[in-house]
Amino acid sequence: MNRYNFLIRRSWSRLTCALNQYSRHYSKILSGDSEPPPESWKSMEGLVRCAANHVPLSPIGFLERSAKAYRDNTSLVYGCLRYTWGQTHQRCLKVASALTDHLGISPGDVVATFSYNLPEIYELHFAVPMAGAVLCTLNARHDSAMVSTLLRHSEAKVIFVDHQLLEIARGALDLLSQVTNKTTPPILVVLTDDSETSPSPTVPSNAHEYKDLLSMGSDKFETRRPNSEWDPISINYTSGRAELFCTTSCPKAVVYSHRGAYLNSLATVLLHGMGQMPVYLWTVPMFHCNGWCLPWGSAAQGATNICIKKVSPKAIFDNISLHKVTHMGTVPTVLNRIVNSSTSDRKPLPHKVEVLTGGSPPPPQVLAKMEEMGFRMNHIYGLTETYGPGTNCVWKPEWDSLPLEEWYRIKSRQGLHHLGLVDVDVKDPVTMESVPPDGKTIGEVMFRGNTVMSGYLKDLKATQEAFDGGWFRSGDLGVKHEDNYIQIKDRKKDIIISGGENISSVEVEIVLYSHEAVLEAAVVGRPDDHWGETPCAFVTLKDGFEHASGEEIIRFCRCRLPHYMAPKSVVFGELPKTSTGKIQKFILRERAKAMGSLS
Amino acid sequence: MNRYNFLIRRSWSRLTCALNQYSRHYSKILSGDSEPPPESWKSMEGLVRCAANHVPLSPIGFLERSAKAYRDNTSLVYGCLRYTWGQTHQRCLKVASALTDHLGISPGDVVATFSYNLPEIYELHFAVPMAGAVLCTLNARHDSAMVSTLLRHSEAKVIFVDHQLLEIARGALDLLSQVTNKTTPPILVVLTDDSETSPSPTVPSNAHEYKDLLSMGSDKFETRRPNSEWDPISINYTSGRAELFCTTSCPKAVVYSHRGAYLNSLATVLLHGMGQMPVYLWTVPMFHCNGWCLPWGSAAQGATNICIKKVSPKAIFDNISLHKVTHMGTVPTVLNRIVNSSTSDRKPLPHKVEVLTGGSPPPPQVLAKMEEMGFRMNHIYGLTETYGPGTNCVWKPEWDSLPLEEWYRIKSRQGLHHLGLVDVDVKDPVTMESVPPDGKTIGEVMFRGNTVMSGYLKDLKATQEAFDGGWFRSGDLGVKHEDNYIQIKDRKKDIIISGGENISSVEVEIVLYSHEAVLEAAVVGRPDDHWGETPCAFVTLKDGFEHASGEEIIRFCRCRLPHYMAPKSVVFGELPKTSTGKIQKFILRERAKAMGSLS
The missing domain is CATH 3.40.50.12780 (ANL, N-terminal domain)
Structure with a gap:
């Protein structure tokens, strides 16, 4: 009977108290906000910034x-x-x-x-x-x-x-x-x-x-x-x-x-193609870039988060199968373990599993093998300073029909900025000019947008240096292809300089990964009395390929690379890694240094 | 040979010009921004807000x-x-x-x-x-x-x-x-x-x-x-x-x-489940709430936008079939035309077509029929003041197995705020208390968040009134269910008051739409000397049902509604509509007024 009683009450209260109430309320609205409205509002009377909007x-x-x-x-x-x-x-x-x-x-x-x-x-x-x-x-x-x-x-x-x-x-x-x-x-x-x-x-x-x-x-x-x-x-x-x-x-x-966390969460959800209520498998540590913002992003979409005690190929396949995992983030070294896992550790996938991979440039061969196994690979790139994911290799349908070689070459590009950023560019770090989109000219990868960090705590100098010129300078070296997709060539500090030539360690590693015996590889500069530095490869061999020799691997590289780029020495053994699976090249550089000059 | 030349140049330039360049650059960075950093940064030395972030x-x-x-x-x-x-x-x-x-x-x-x-x-x-x-x-x-x-x-x-x-x-x-x-x-x-x-x-x-x-x-x-x-x-x-x-x-x-446009675009893309490169069919006019922000949102996802000259069921089916449309936004009156279209105008759908519908509360029966035809209905709600879409009836998997009656009753709820807003609530407009989530207590639907308008241009008083209390007051009356999903009962101005009782015109219309002869219906108050107002139904009949009489329809309603809520008069004919397909109740009210008192 009295369901709408308050309406009558309201009309009454409005009628009687309108004038004096209004002035009180409105002053509250207008004073409640800490930031003044923008300049442009001066010519637009009637606008208000308050708790409602x-x-x-x-x-x-x-x-x-x-x-x-x-x-x-x-x-x-x-x-x-x-x-x-x-x-x-x-x-x-x-x-x-x-x-x-x-x-x-x-x-x-x-x-x-x-x-x-x-x-x-x-x-x-x-x-x-x-x-x-x-x-x-x-x-x-x-x-x-x-x-x-x-x-x-x-x-x-x-x-x-x-x-x-x-x-x-x-x-x-x-x-x-x-x-x-x-x-x-x-x-x-x-x-x-x-x-x-x-x-x-x-x-x-x-x-x-x-x-x-x-x-x-x-x-x-x-x-x-x-x-x-x-x-x-x-x-x-x-x-x-x-x-x-x-x-x-x-x-x-x-x-x-x-x-930034709000914006990067949504941008990552969108680039990951996360619909409502996905099932997300955690292999990326949440202590790394806040798990690429996906503790927040997965909540936005009402995901089921699958946490596991130990990241292993077996645990990954078991959990995908048990929980019908739809999405997963994984660093390249874990991908490498998945593609090299024993068949007894594997289980059939219940459906295509969307995989974000980033943290370091994934070897194209590993991407290709993951796709063969039924995963859909989405290659992202970013740094801690960009809240984790900042770009992805946005896939174009016309690429689906490319020959495999070409396909995985493109798939390993870092691509384009996501919707939370405004631009990612490759620039000459001195002139700040963009490099031509020729796939050749090297420059520094730079980011602009709202998902770039607020700065380095207690280190204003480092913050200012990182933002010098109004862009975040990633320290990564890359090229821009004709279609504006970027590709990382190396970290600045990982470039090897041999006889005045600059060698991208990433390019040498890609060739090493294409050798059937190689499980993992990393290339660093080894001090050399004559050349300054020479490329030194650290390699882990696959089980059953222990017979492979350094000479053979060097020969393999020389057939596929300019002579100066091929490793001059090969060291076998396990590679040191960070908790997020990145190979710790600074440790390898120390080892190479300890080895002394080759000549 | 000289691919990394700039690096050497850079090191040199850095080495020589570092000190004097730095001071110049950083003062530019720090002064380039119009808004001062927040209070909280005072205790966090090292942070900078500049063009990079x-x-x-x-x-x-x-x-x-x-x-x-x-x-x-x-x-x-x-x-x-x-x-x-x-x-x-x-x-x-x-x-x-x-x-x-x-x-x-x-x-x-x-x-x-x-x-x-x-x-x-x-x-x-x-x-x-x-x-x-x-x-x-x-x-x-x-x-x-x-x-x-x-x-x-x-x-x-x-x-x-x-x-x-x-x-x-x-x-x-x-x-x-x-x-x-x-x-x-x-x-x-x-x-x-x-x-x-x-x-x-x-x-x-x-x-x-x-x-x-x-x-x-x-x-x-x-x-x-x-x-x-x-x-x-x-x-x-x-x-x-x-x-x-x-x-x-x-x-x-x-x-x-x-x-607001950026945020509402992404929120709408997410609630619409728009992945990369969808095919979006335009039936919603872009002059209405900027097409629910989807000219922008569809660009974010690289959609193919299908524009059509004339919105008709035939054109909709033809274009869905021709262009393999994946997503579409449509107002309830167009849905009604689709479900009542002749079979010769229809074509089989190439796949599930995702449909956003909003603009006015869709009759549950129409939602059910659309789903039967192979569309997946997603019911949104909002106002021009909320950039179009503000809520949707977020679907829960456990509802899939409900009996049809229950299913479409839930589907026609307005649901929950999207990711661009912070809250939508139903409140007593005087005390600003939230109504209890009992599905019964009526209050005013209110919005808070960044996708609420900046205000009414040149009408500060109206802006302030709309934002009174720090929420945007929608003017819509609704209830909140146990699960916090909201449901609209009526526009404030559409409520009919008959003998002191408040009648939700929407509730009466839902019953009318369940009558087999009714194509469209709208209920308004007709002046009455005794009751103040009585419910008057304006009805368009389906082809082949011209024999239906007003008495029969009134009888039908009396079996399904409290006596006082059933229409006392029924008028047949076409209903006046806005360009976005909303029935113009103010015109019907004028007509009802011209009819004079029933008694």
Whole structure:
């Protein structure tokens, strides 16, 4: 009977209070905003920027929406653990609440993690920003000394530690207490593995457990949205420049904003062709570029996130088959393990599986073999400074009918900027002129757009150097093809200079990967009294090909490359890698240096 | 030999000029930005906002990217006309150049269009903003008086006119010259139909033709990007409030920003499940909410846009079949024509066709019939003030197995906000409290987020009223279900009050649509001496059902609705509609009023 009663009430209230209410309300609207409207509005009377039409962009909203849209659908699977989006949202609210009310975290504080891809790390990608804090995900491969350095640099107030890494973390905290005068070291929170039946590890008496936070916190917590979309959401220490730490102790802490994280999440979802409710398999560590922004992006689309304990070809095939995985991100070294896996580790794919691959240029042969196995390969490129993915090799239908050789040559190009950026170009770093699109002229790859970092924390000089000229200078060398697709030739520091000639290590590696015996390869410069440097190949052989000799491999390269580009020495053995699967060339350079001159 | 020469040059230049260059460069970087960094950066030394990491969001970038990514792929088809993305980009550059260099358009100027969905209207969605100007798309159904009023209100400097509408436009310009003291009326540019073989219409001597602009303009034009992402990109006069024009001459000019257009384009692409290179059929007029932002969104994904001369079920089926259409946006009245089309007009669908429908609440029966025919229906809701699409009924897999009755009842809900908004809620408009999620309590639907308009041009009071309380008040009445999905019950002004009871016209219409004889129906209040108002149904019957009587229909409703909600009178005949297919209830209300009291 009285369903519309309020309408009558409203009309009444409007009629009687209109004048005095209006003035009060409107002044509130107009003063509520921190940024003044743009110049152009001066000639456009009637426009207002207020809470109704201006909310700082943030990926936090993705989770809030998914908690409604996909409430009872699975958000995350880890072993026998399984959560729904409704539960994930509630768990994140509780952790944000505990951080705020029990661990004393204030907006702008840094909260660190030191862990593999546990479900808790997924949750912290929301819970930490929801507390107004900044997430700093440390590489799980670091040692105590490095963790200690980075905790000091980031000034983290809390550190969440994977129980498997507890000893390293405790070592780091010990070191930290020795070198700093700080009276309060970061609070330690231990992540025990709830999916395991084995007894929990011994948690230090001064530490918390994640589950304690969940029971302390309240899911009635009011999420702290950023005041500005430019507020930092996370800090990522670069892995690409990790070697710098070893020599100069100069960590580069890349800062991401809420705005950039929102935009890169959506751009990555779009380039990955992620429709609603995909099933996403995590092989990329979330501590690397915040997992290419896909903890946030997968929430936007209501994905089911499959976290696994150990990345192996067998685990990948098992999980694809079990959970009907639709999308997966993987670095080239893992691809290499997949294509070289034993048939007993494989399972038939339930359907085409979309694979993003990036982190280092993937060998074309590996891309081709993955496609043969039923994966659809989407080659992305970017740096920690570009929130991970920045370009992809946007595929053109006319390429489908190309001969295989041509097909995979194109597929391994880095391509074009995604929808979150404005441009990626290859430029002469001195004149800032674009190189001609001839596929030959080398220049430096540069980025512009809203998914470029806010800067390097506490290193204004490095930030300014990186942004010199109004573009982000990647340090990667590349060419631009006729169709404007870019292709990386090498990292600046990986170029080998031999007798005045510049050699792209990537080009030599591509030839090495086409040798039937080669599982993995990396080429660096070896000091040479005569040539300055000569190319030295480090090679891992496939099982059953142990008979291959260095001479044979050198001969193979000489048939396929200009003489000066072919390796002069070959070293067999396992290659050192970062946790994200990148081959650590600086270690190989050290080894080559130790070998001395060839002549 | 000298491929990496510049590297040596660079090292040299860096070495020698580093110090003095740095200071110059960095001061440029730091001063180049108009907005100061946020408060939170004060505690985070090292961050910089500059051209490298801050470019105003704008959909212009979508076209620039597609001109590279999809250069040789078809961008647009219209009859026998066909362009590629490379050509579309070049044509837009030329038109932007001609607007700037030959027609004297400056940044911030308004450029109007008055046309059906010609290819040129698609291009002007880019060319006008690329000239820094603001696009104002007038409804092709307007008469000279209305066009004249809106040209005066918008102060348009140029008007692009469909050759079919030339007489109306000339009438408008004549009227304009009578009422204004302006010495320079808008420049007239005629859009001739290049796909037709018939002779061109007579173009007035003081007018241009679009093709002249193309030959005048240069594709070397340097696109003017907005200075701020809050700069206006377009003006849309509301159709929902068009009736106001008739009585109060108070047009509401909704202003969209580059930022909002960018965000709504991507959000709509995502909710529409538009992957790369879809084929999009235009039945929604681009002059309505800028075609739900899909001229921009379709460019983001490199779509092929199919424009058609006349929207009819036959044309829709023919084009779907011919061009293998994958996606389509359609208003409910067109859906109704599709499901009631004769079998001779139909063709088998080549695959599932994704259909967005919105503009008014679609009758559940129509949604069900469309799904039976092989379309996948995605129900969206929004207003001109929310850039068109603002919510959709995000589908849950568990609903697939529901009984049909239940299935289409849920499908016709308006659902949840999309990824560009922060929230849509149903609130008591006085207390601003959210209504309980009980599916019963009625409140006003309100929006918050970055895809809410910048305001009503030259009507600050109306803007402030719409944003009162920090939410955009839609004027629509709805409920919230247990799962937080919203459902519209009626427009505020369409509610019928009968004997103190409030009747949702939408609920009565849903029952009418379930009657086998009813093709279309609309219910309004008819003045009544005793009850105040009684529900009066205006009904169009299906072919072959002309025998149906008013009494029979009233009886049908009384079996399915509370007595007071059933229509007391039924009027047969065609229903008046807006160009976007919305039934014009204000005309029906006038008719009902003219009928006088029933008792």
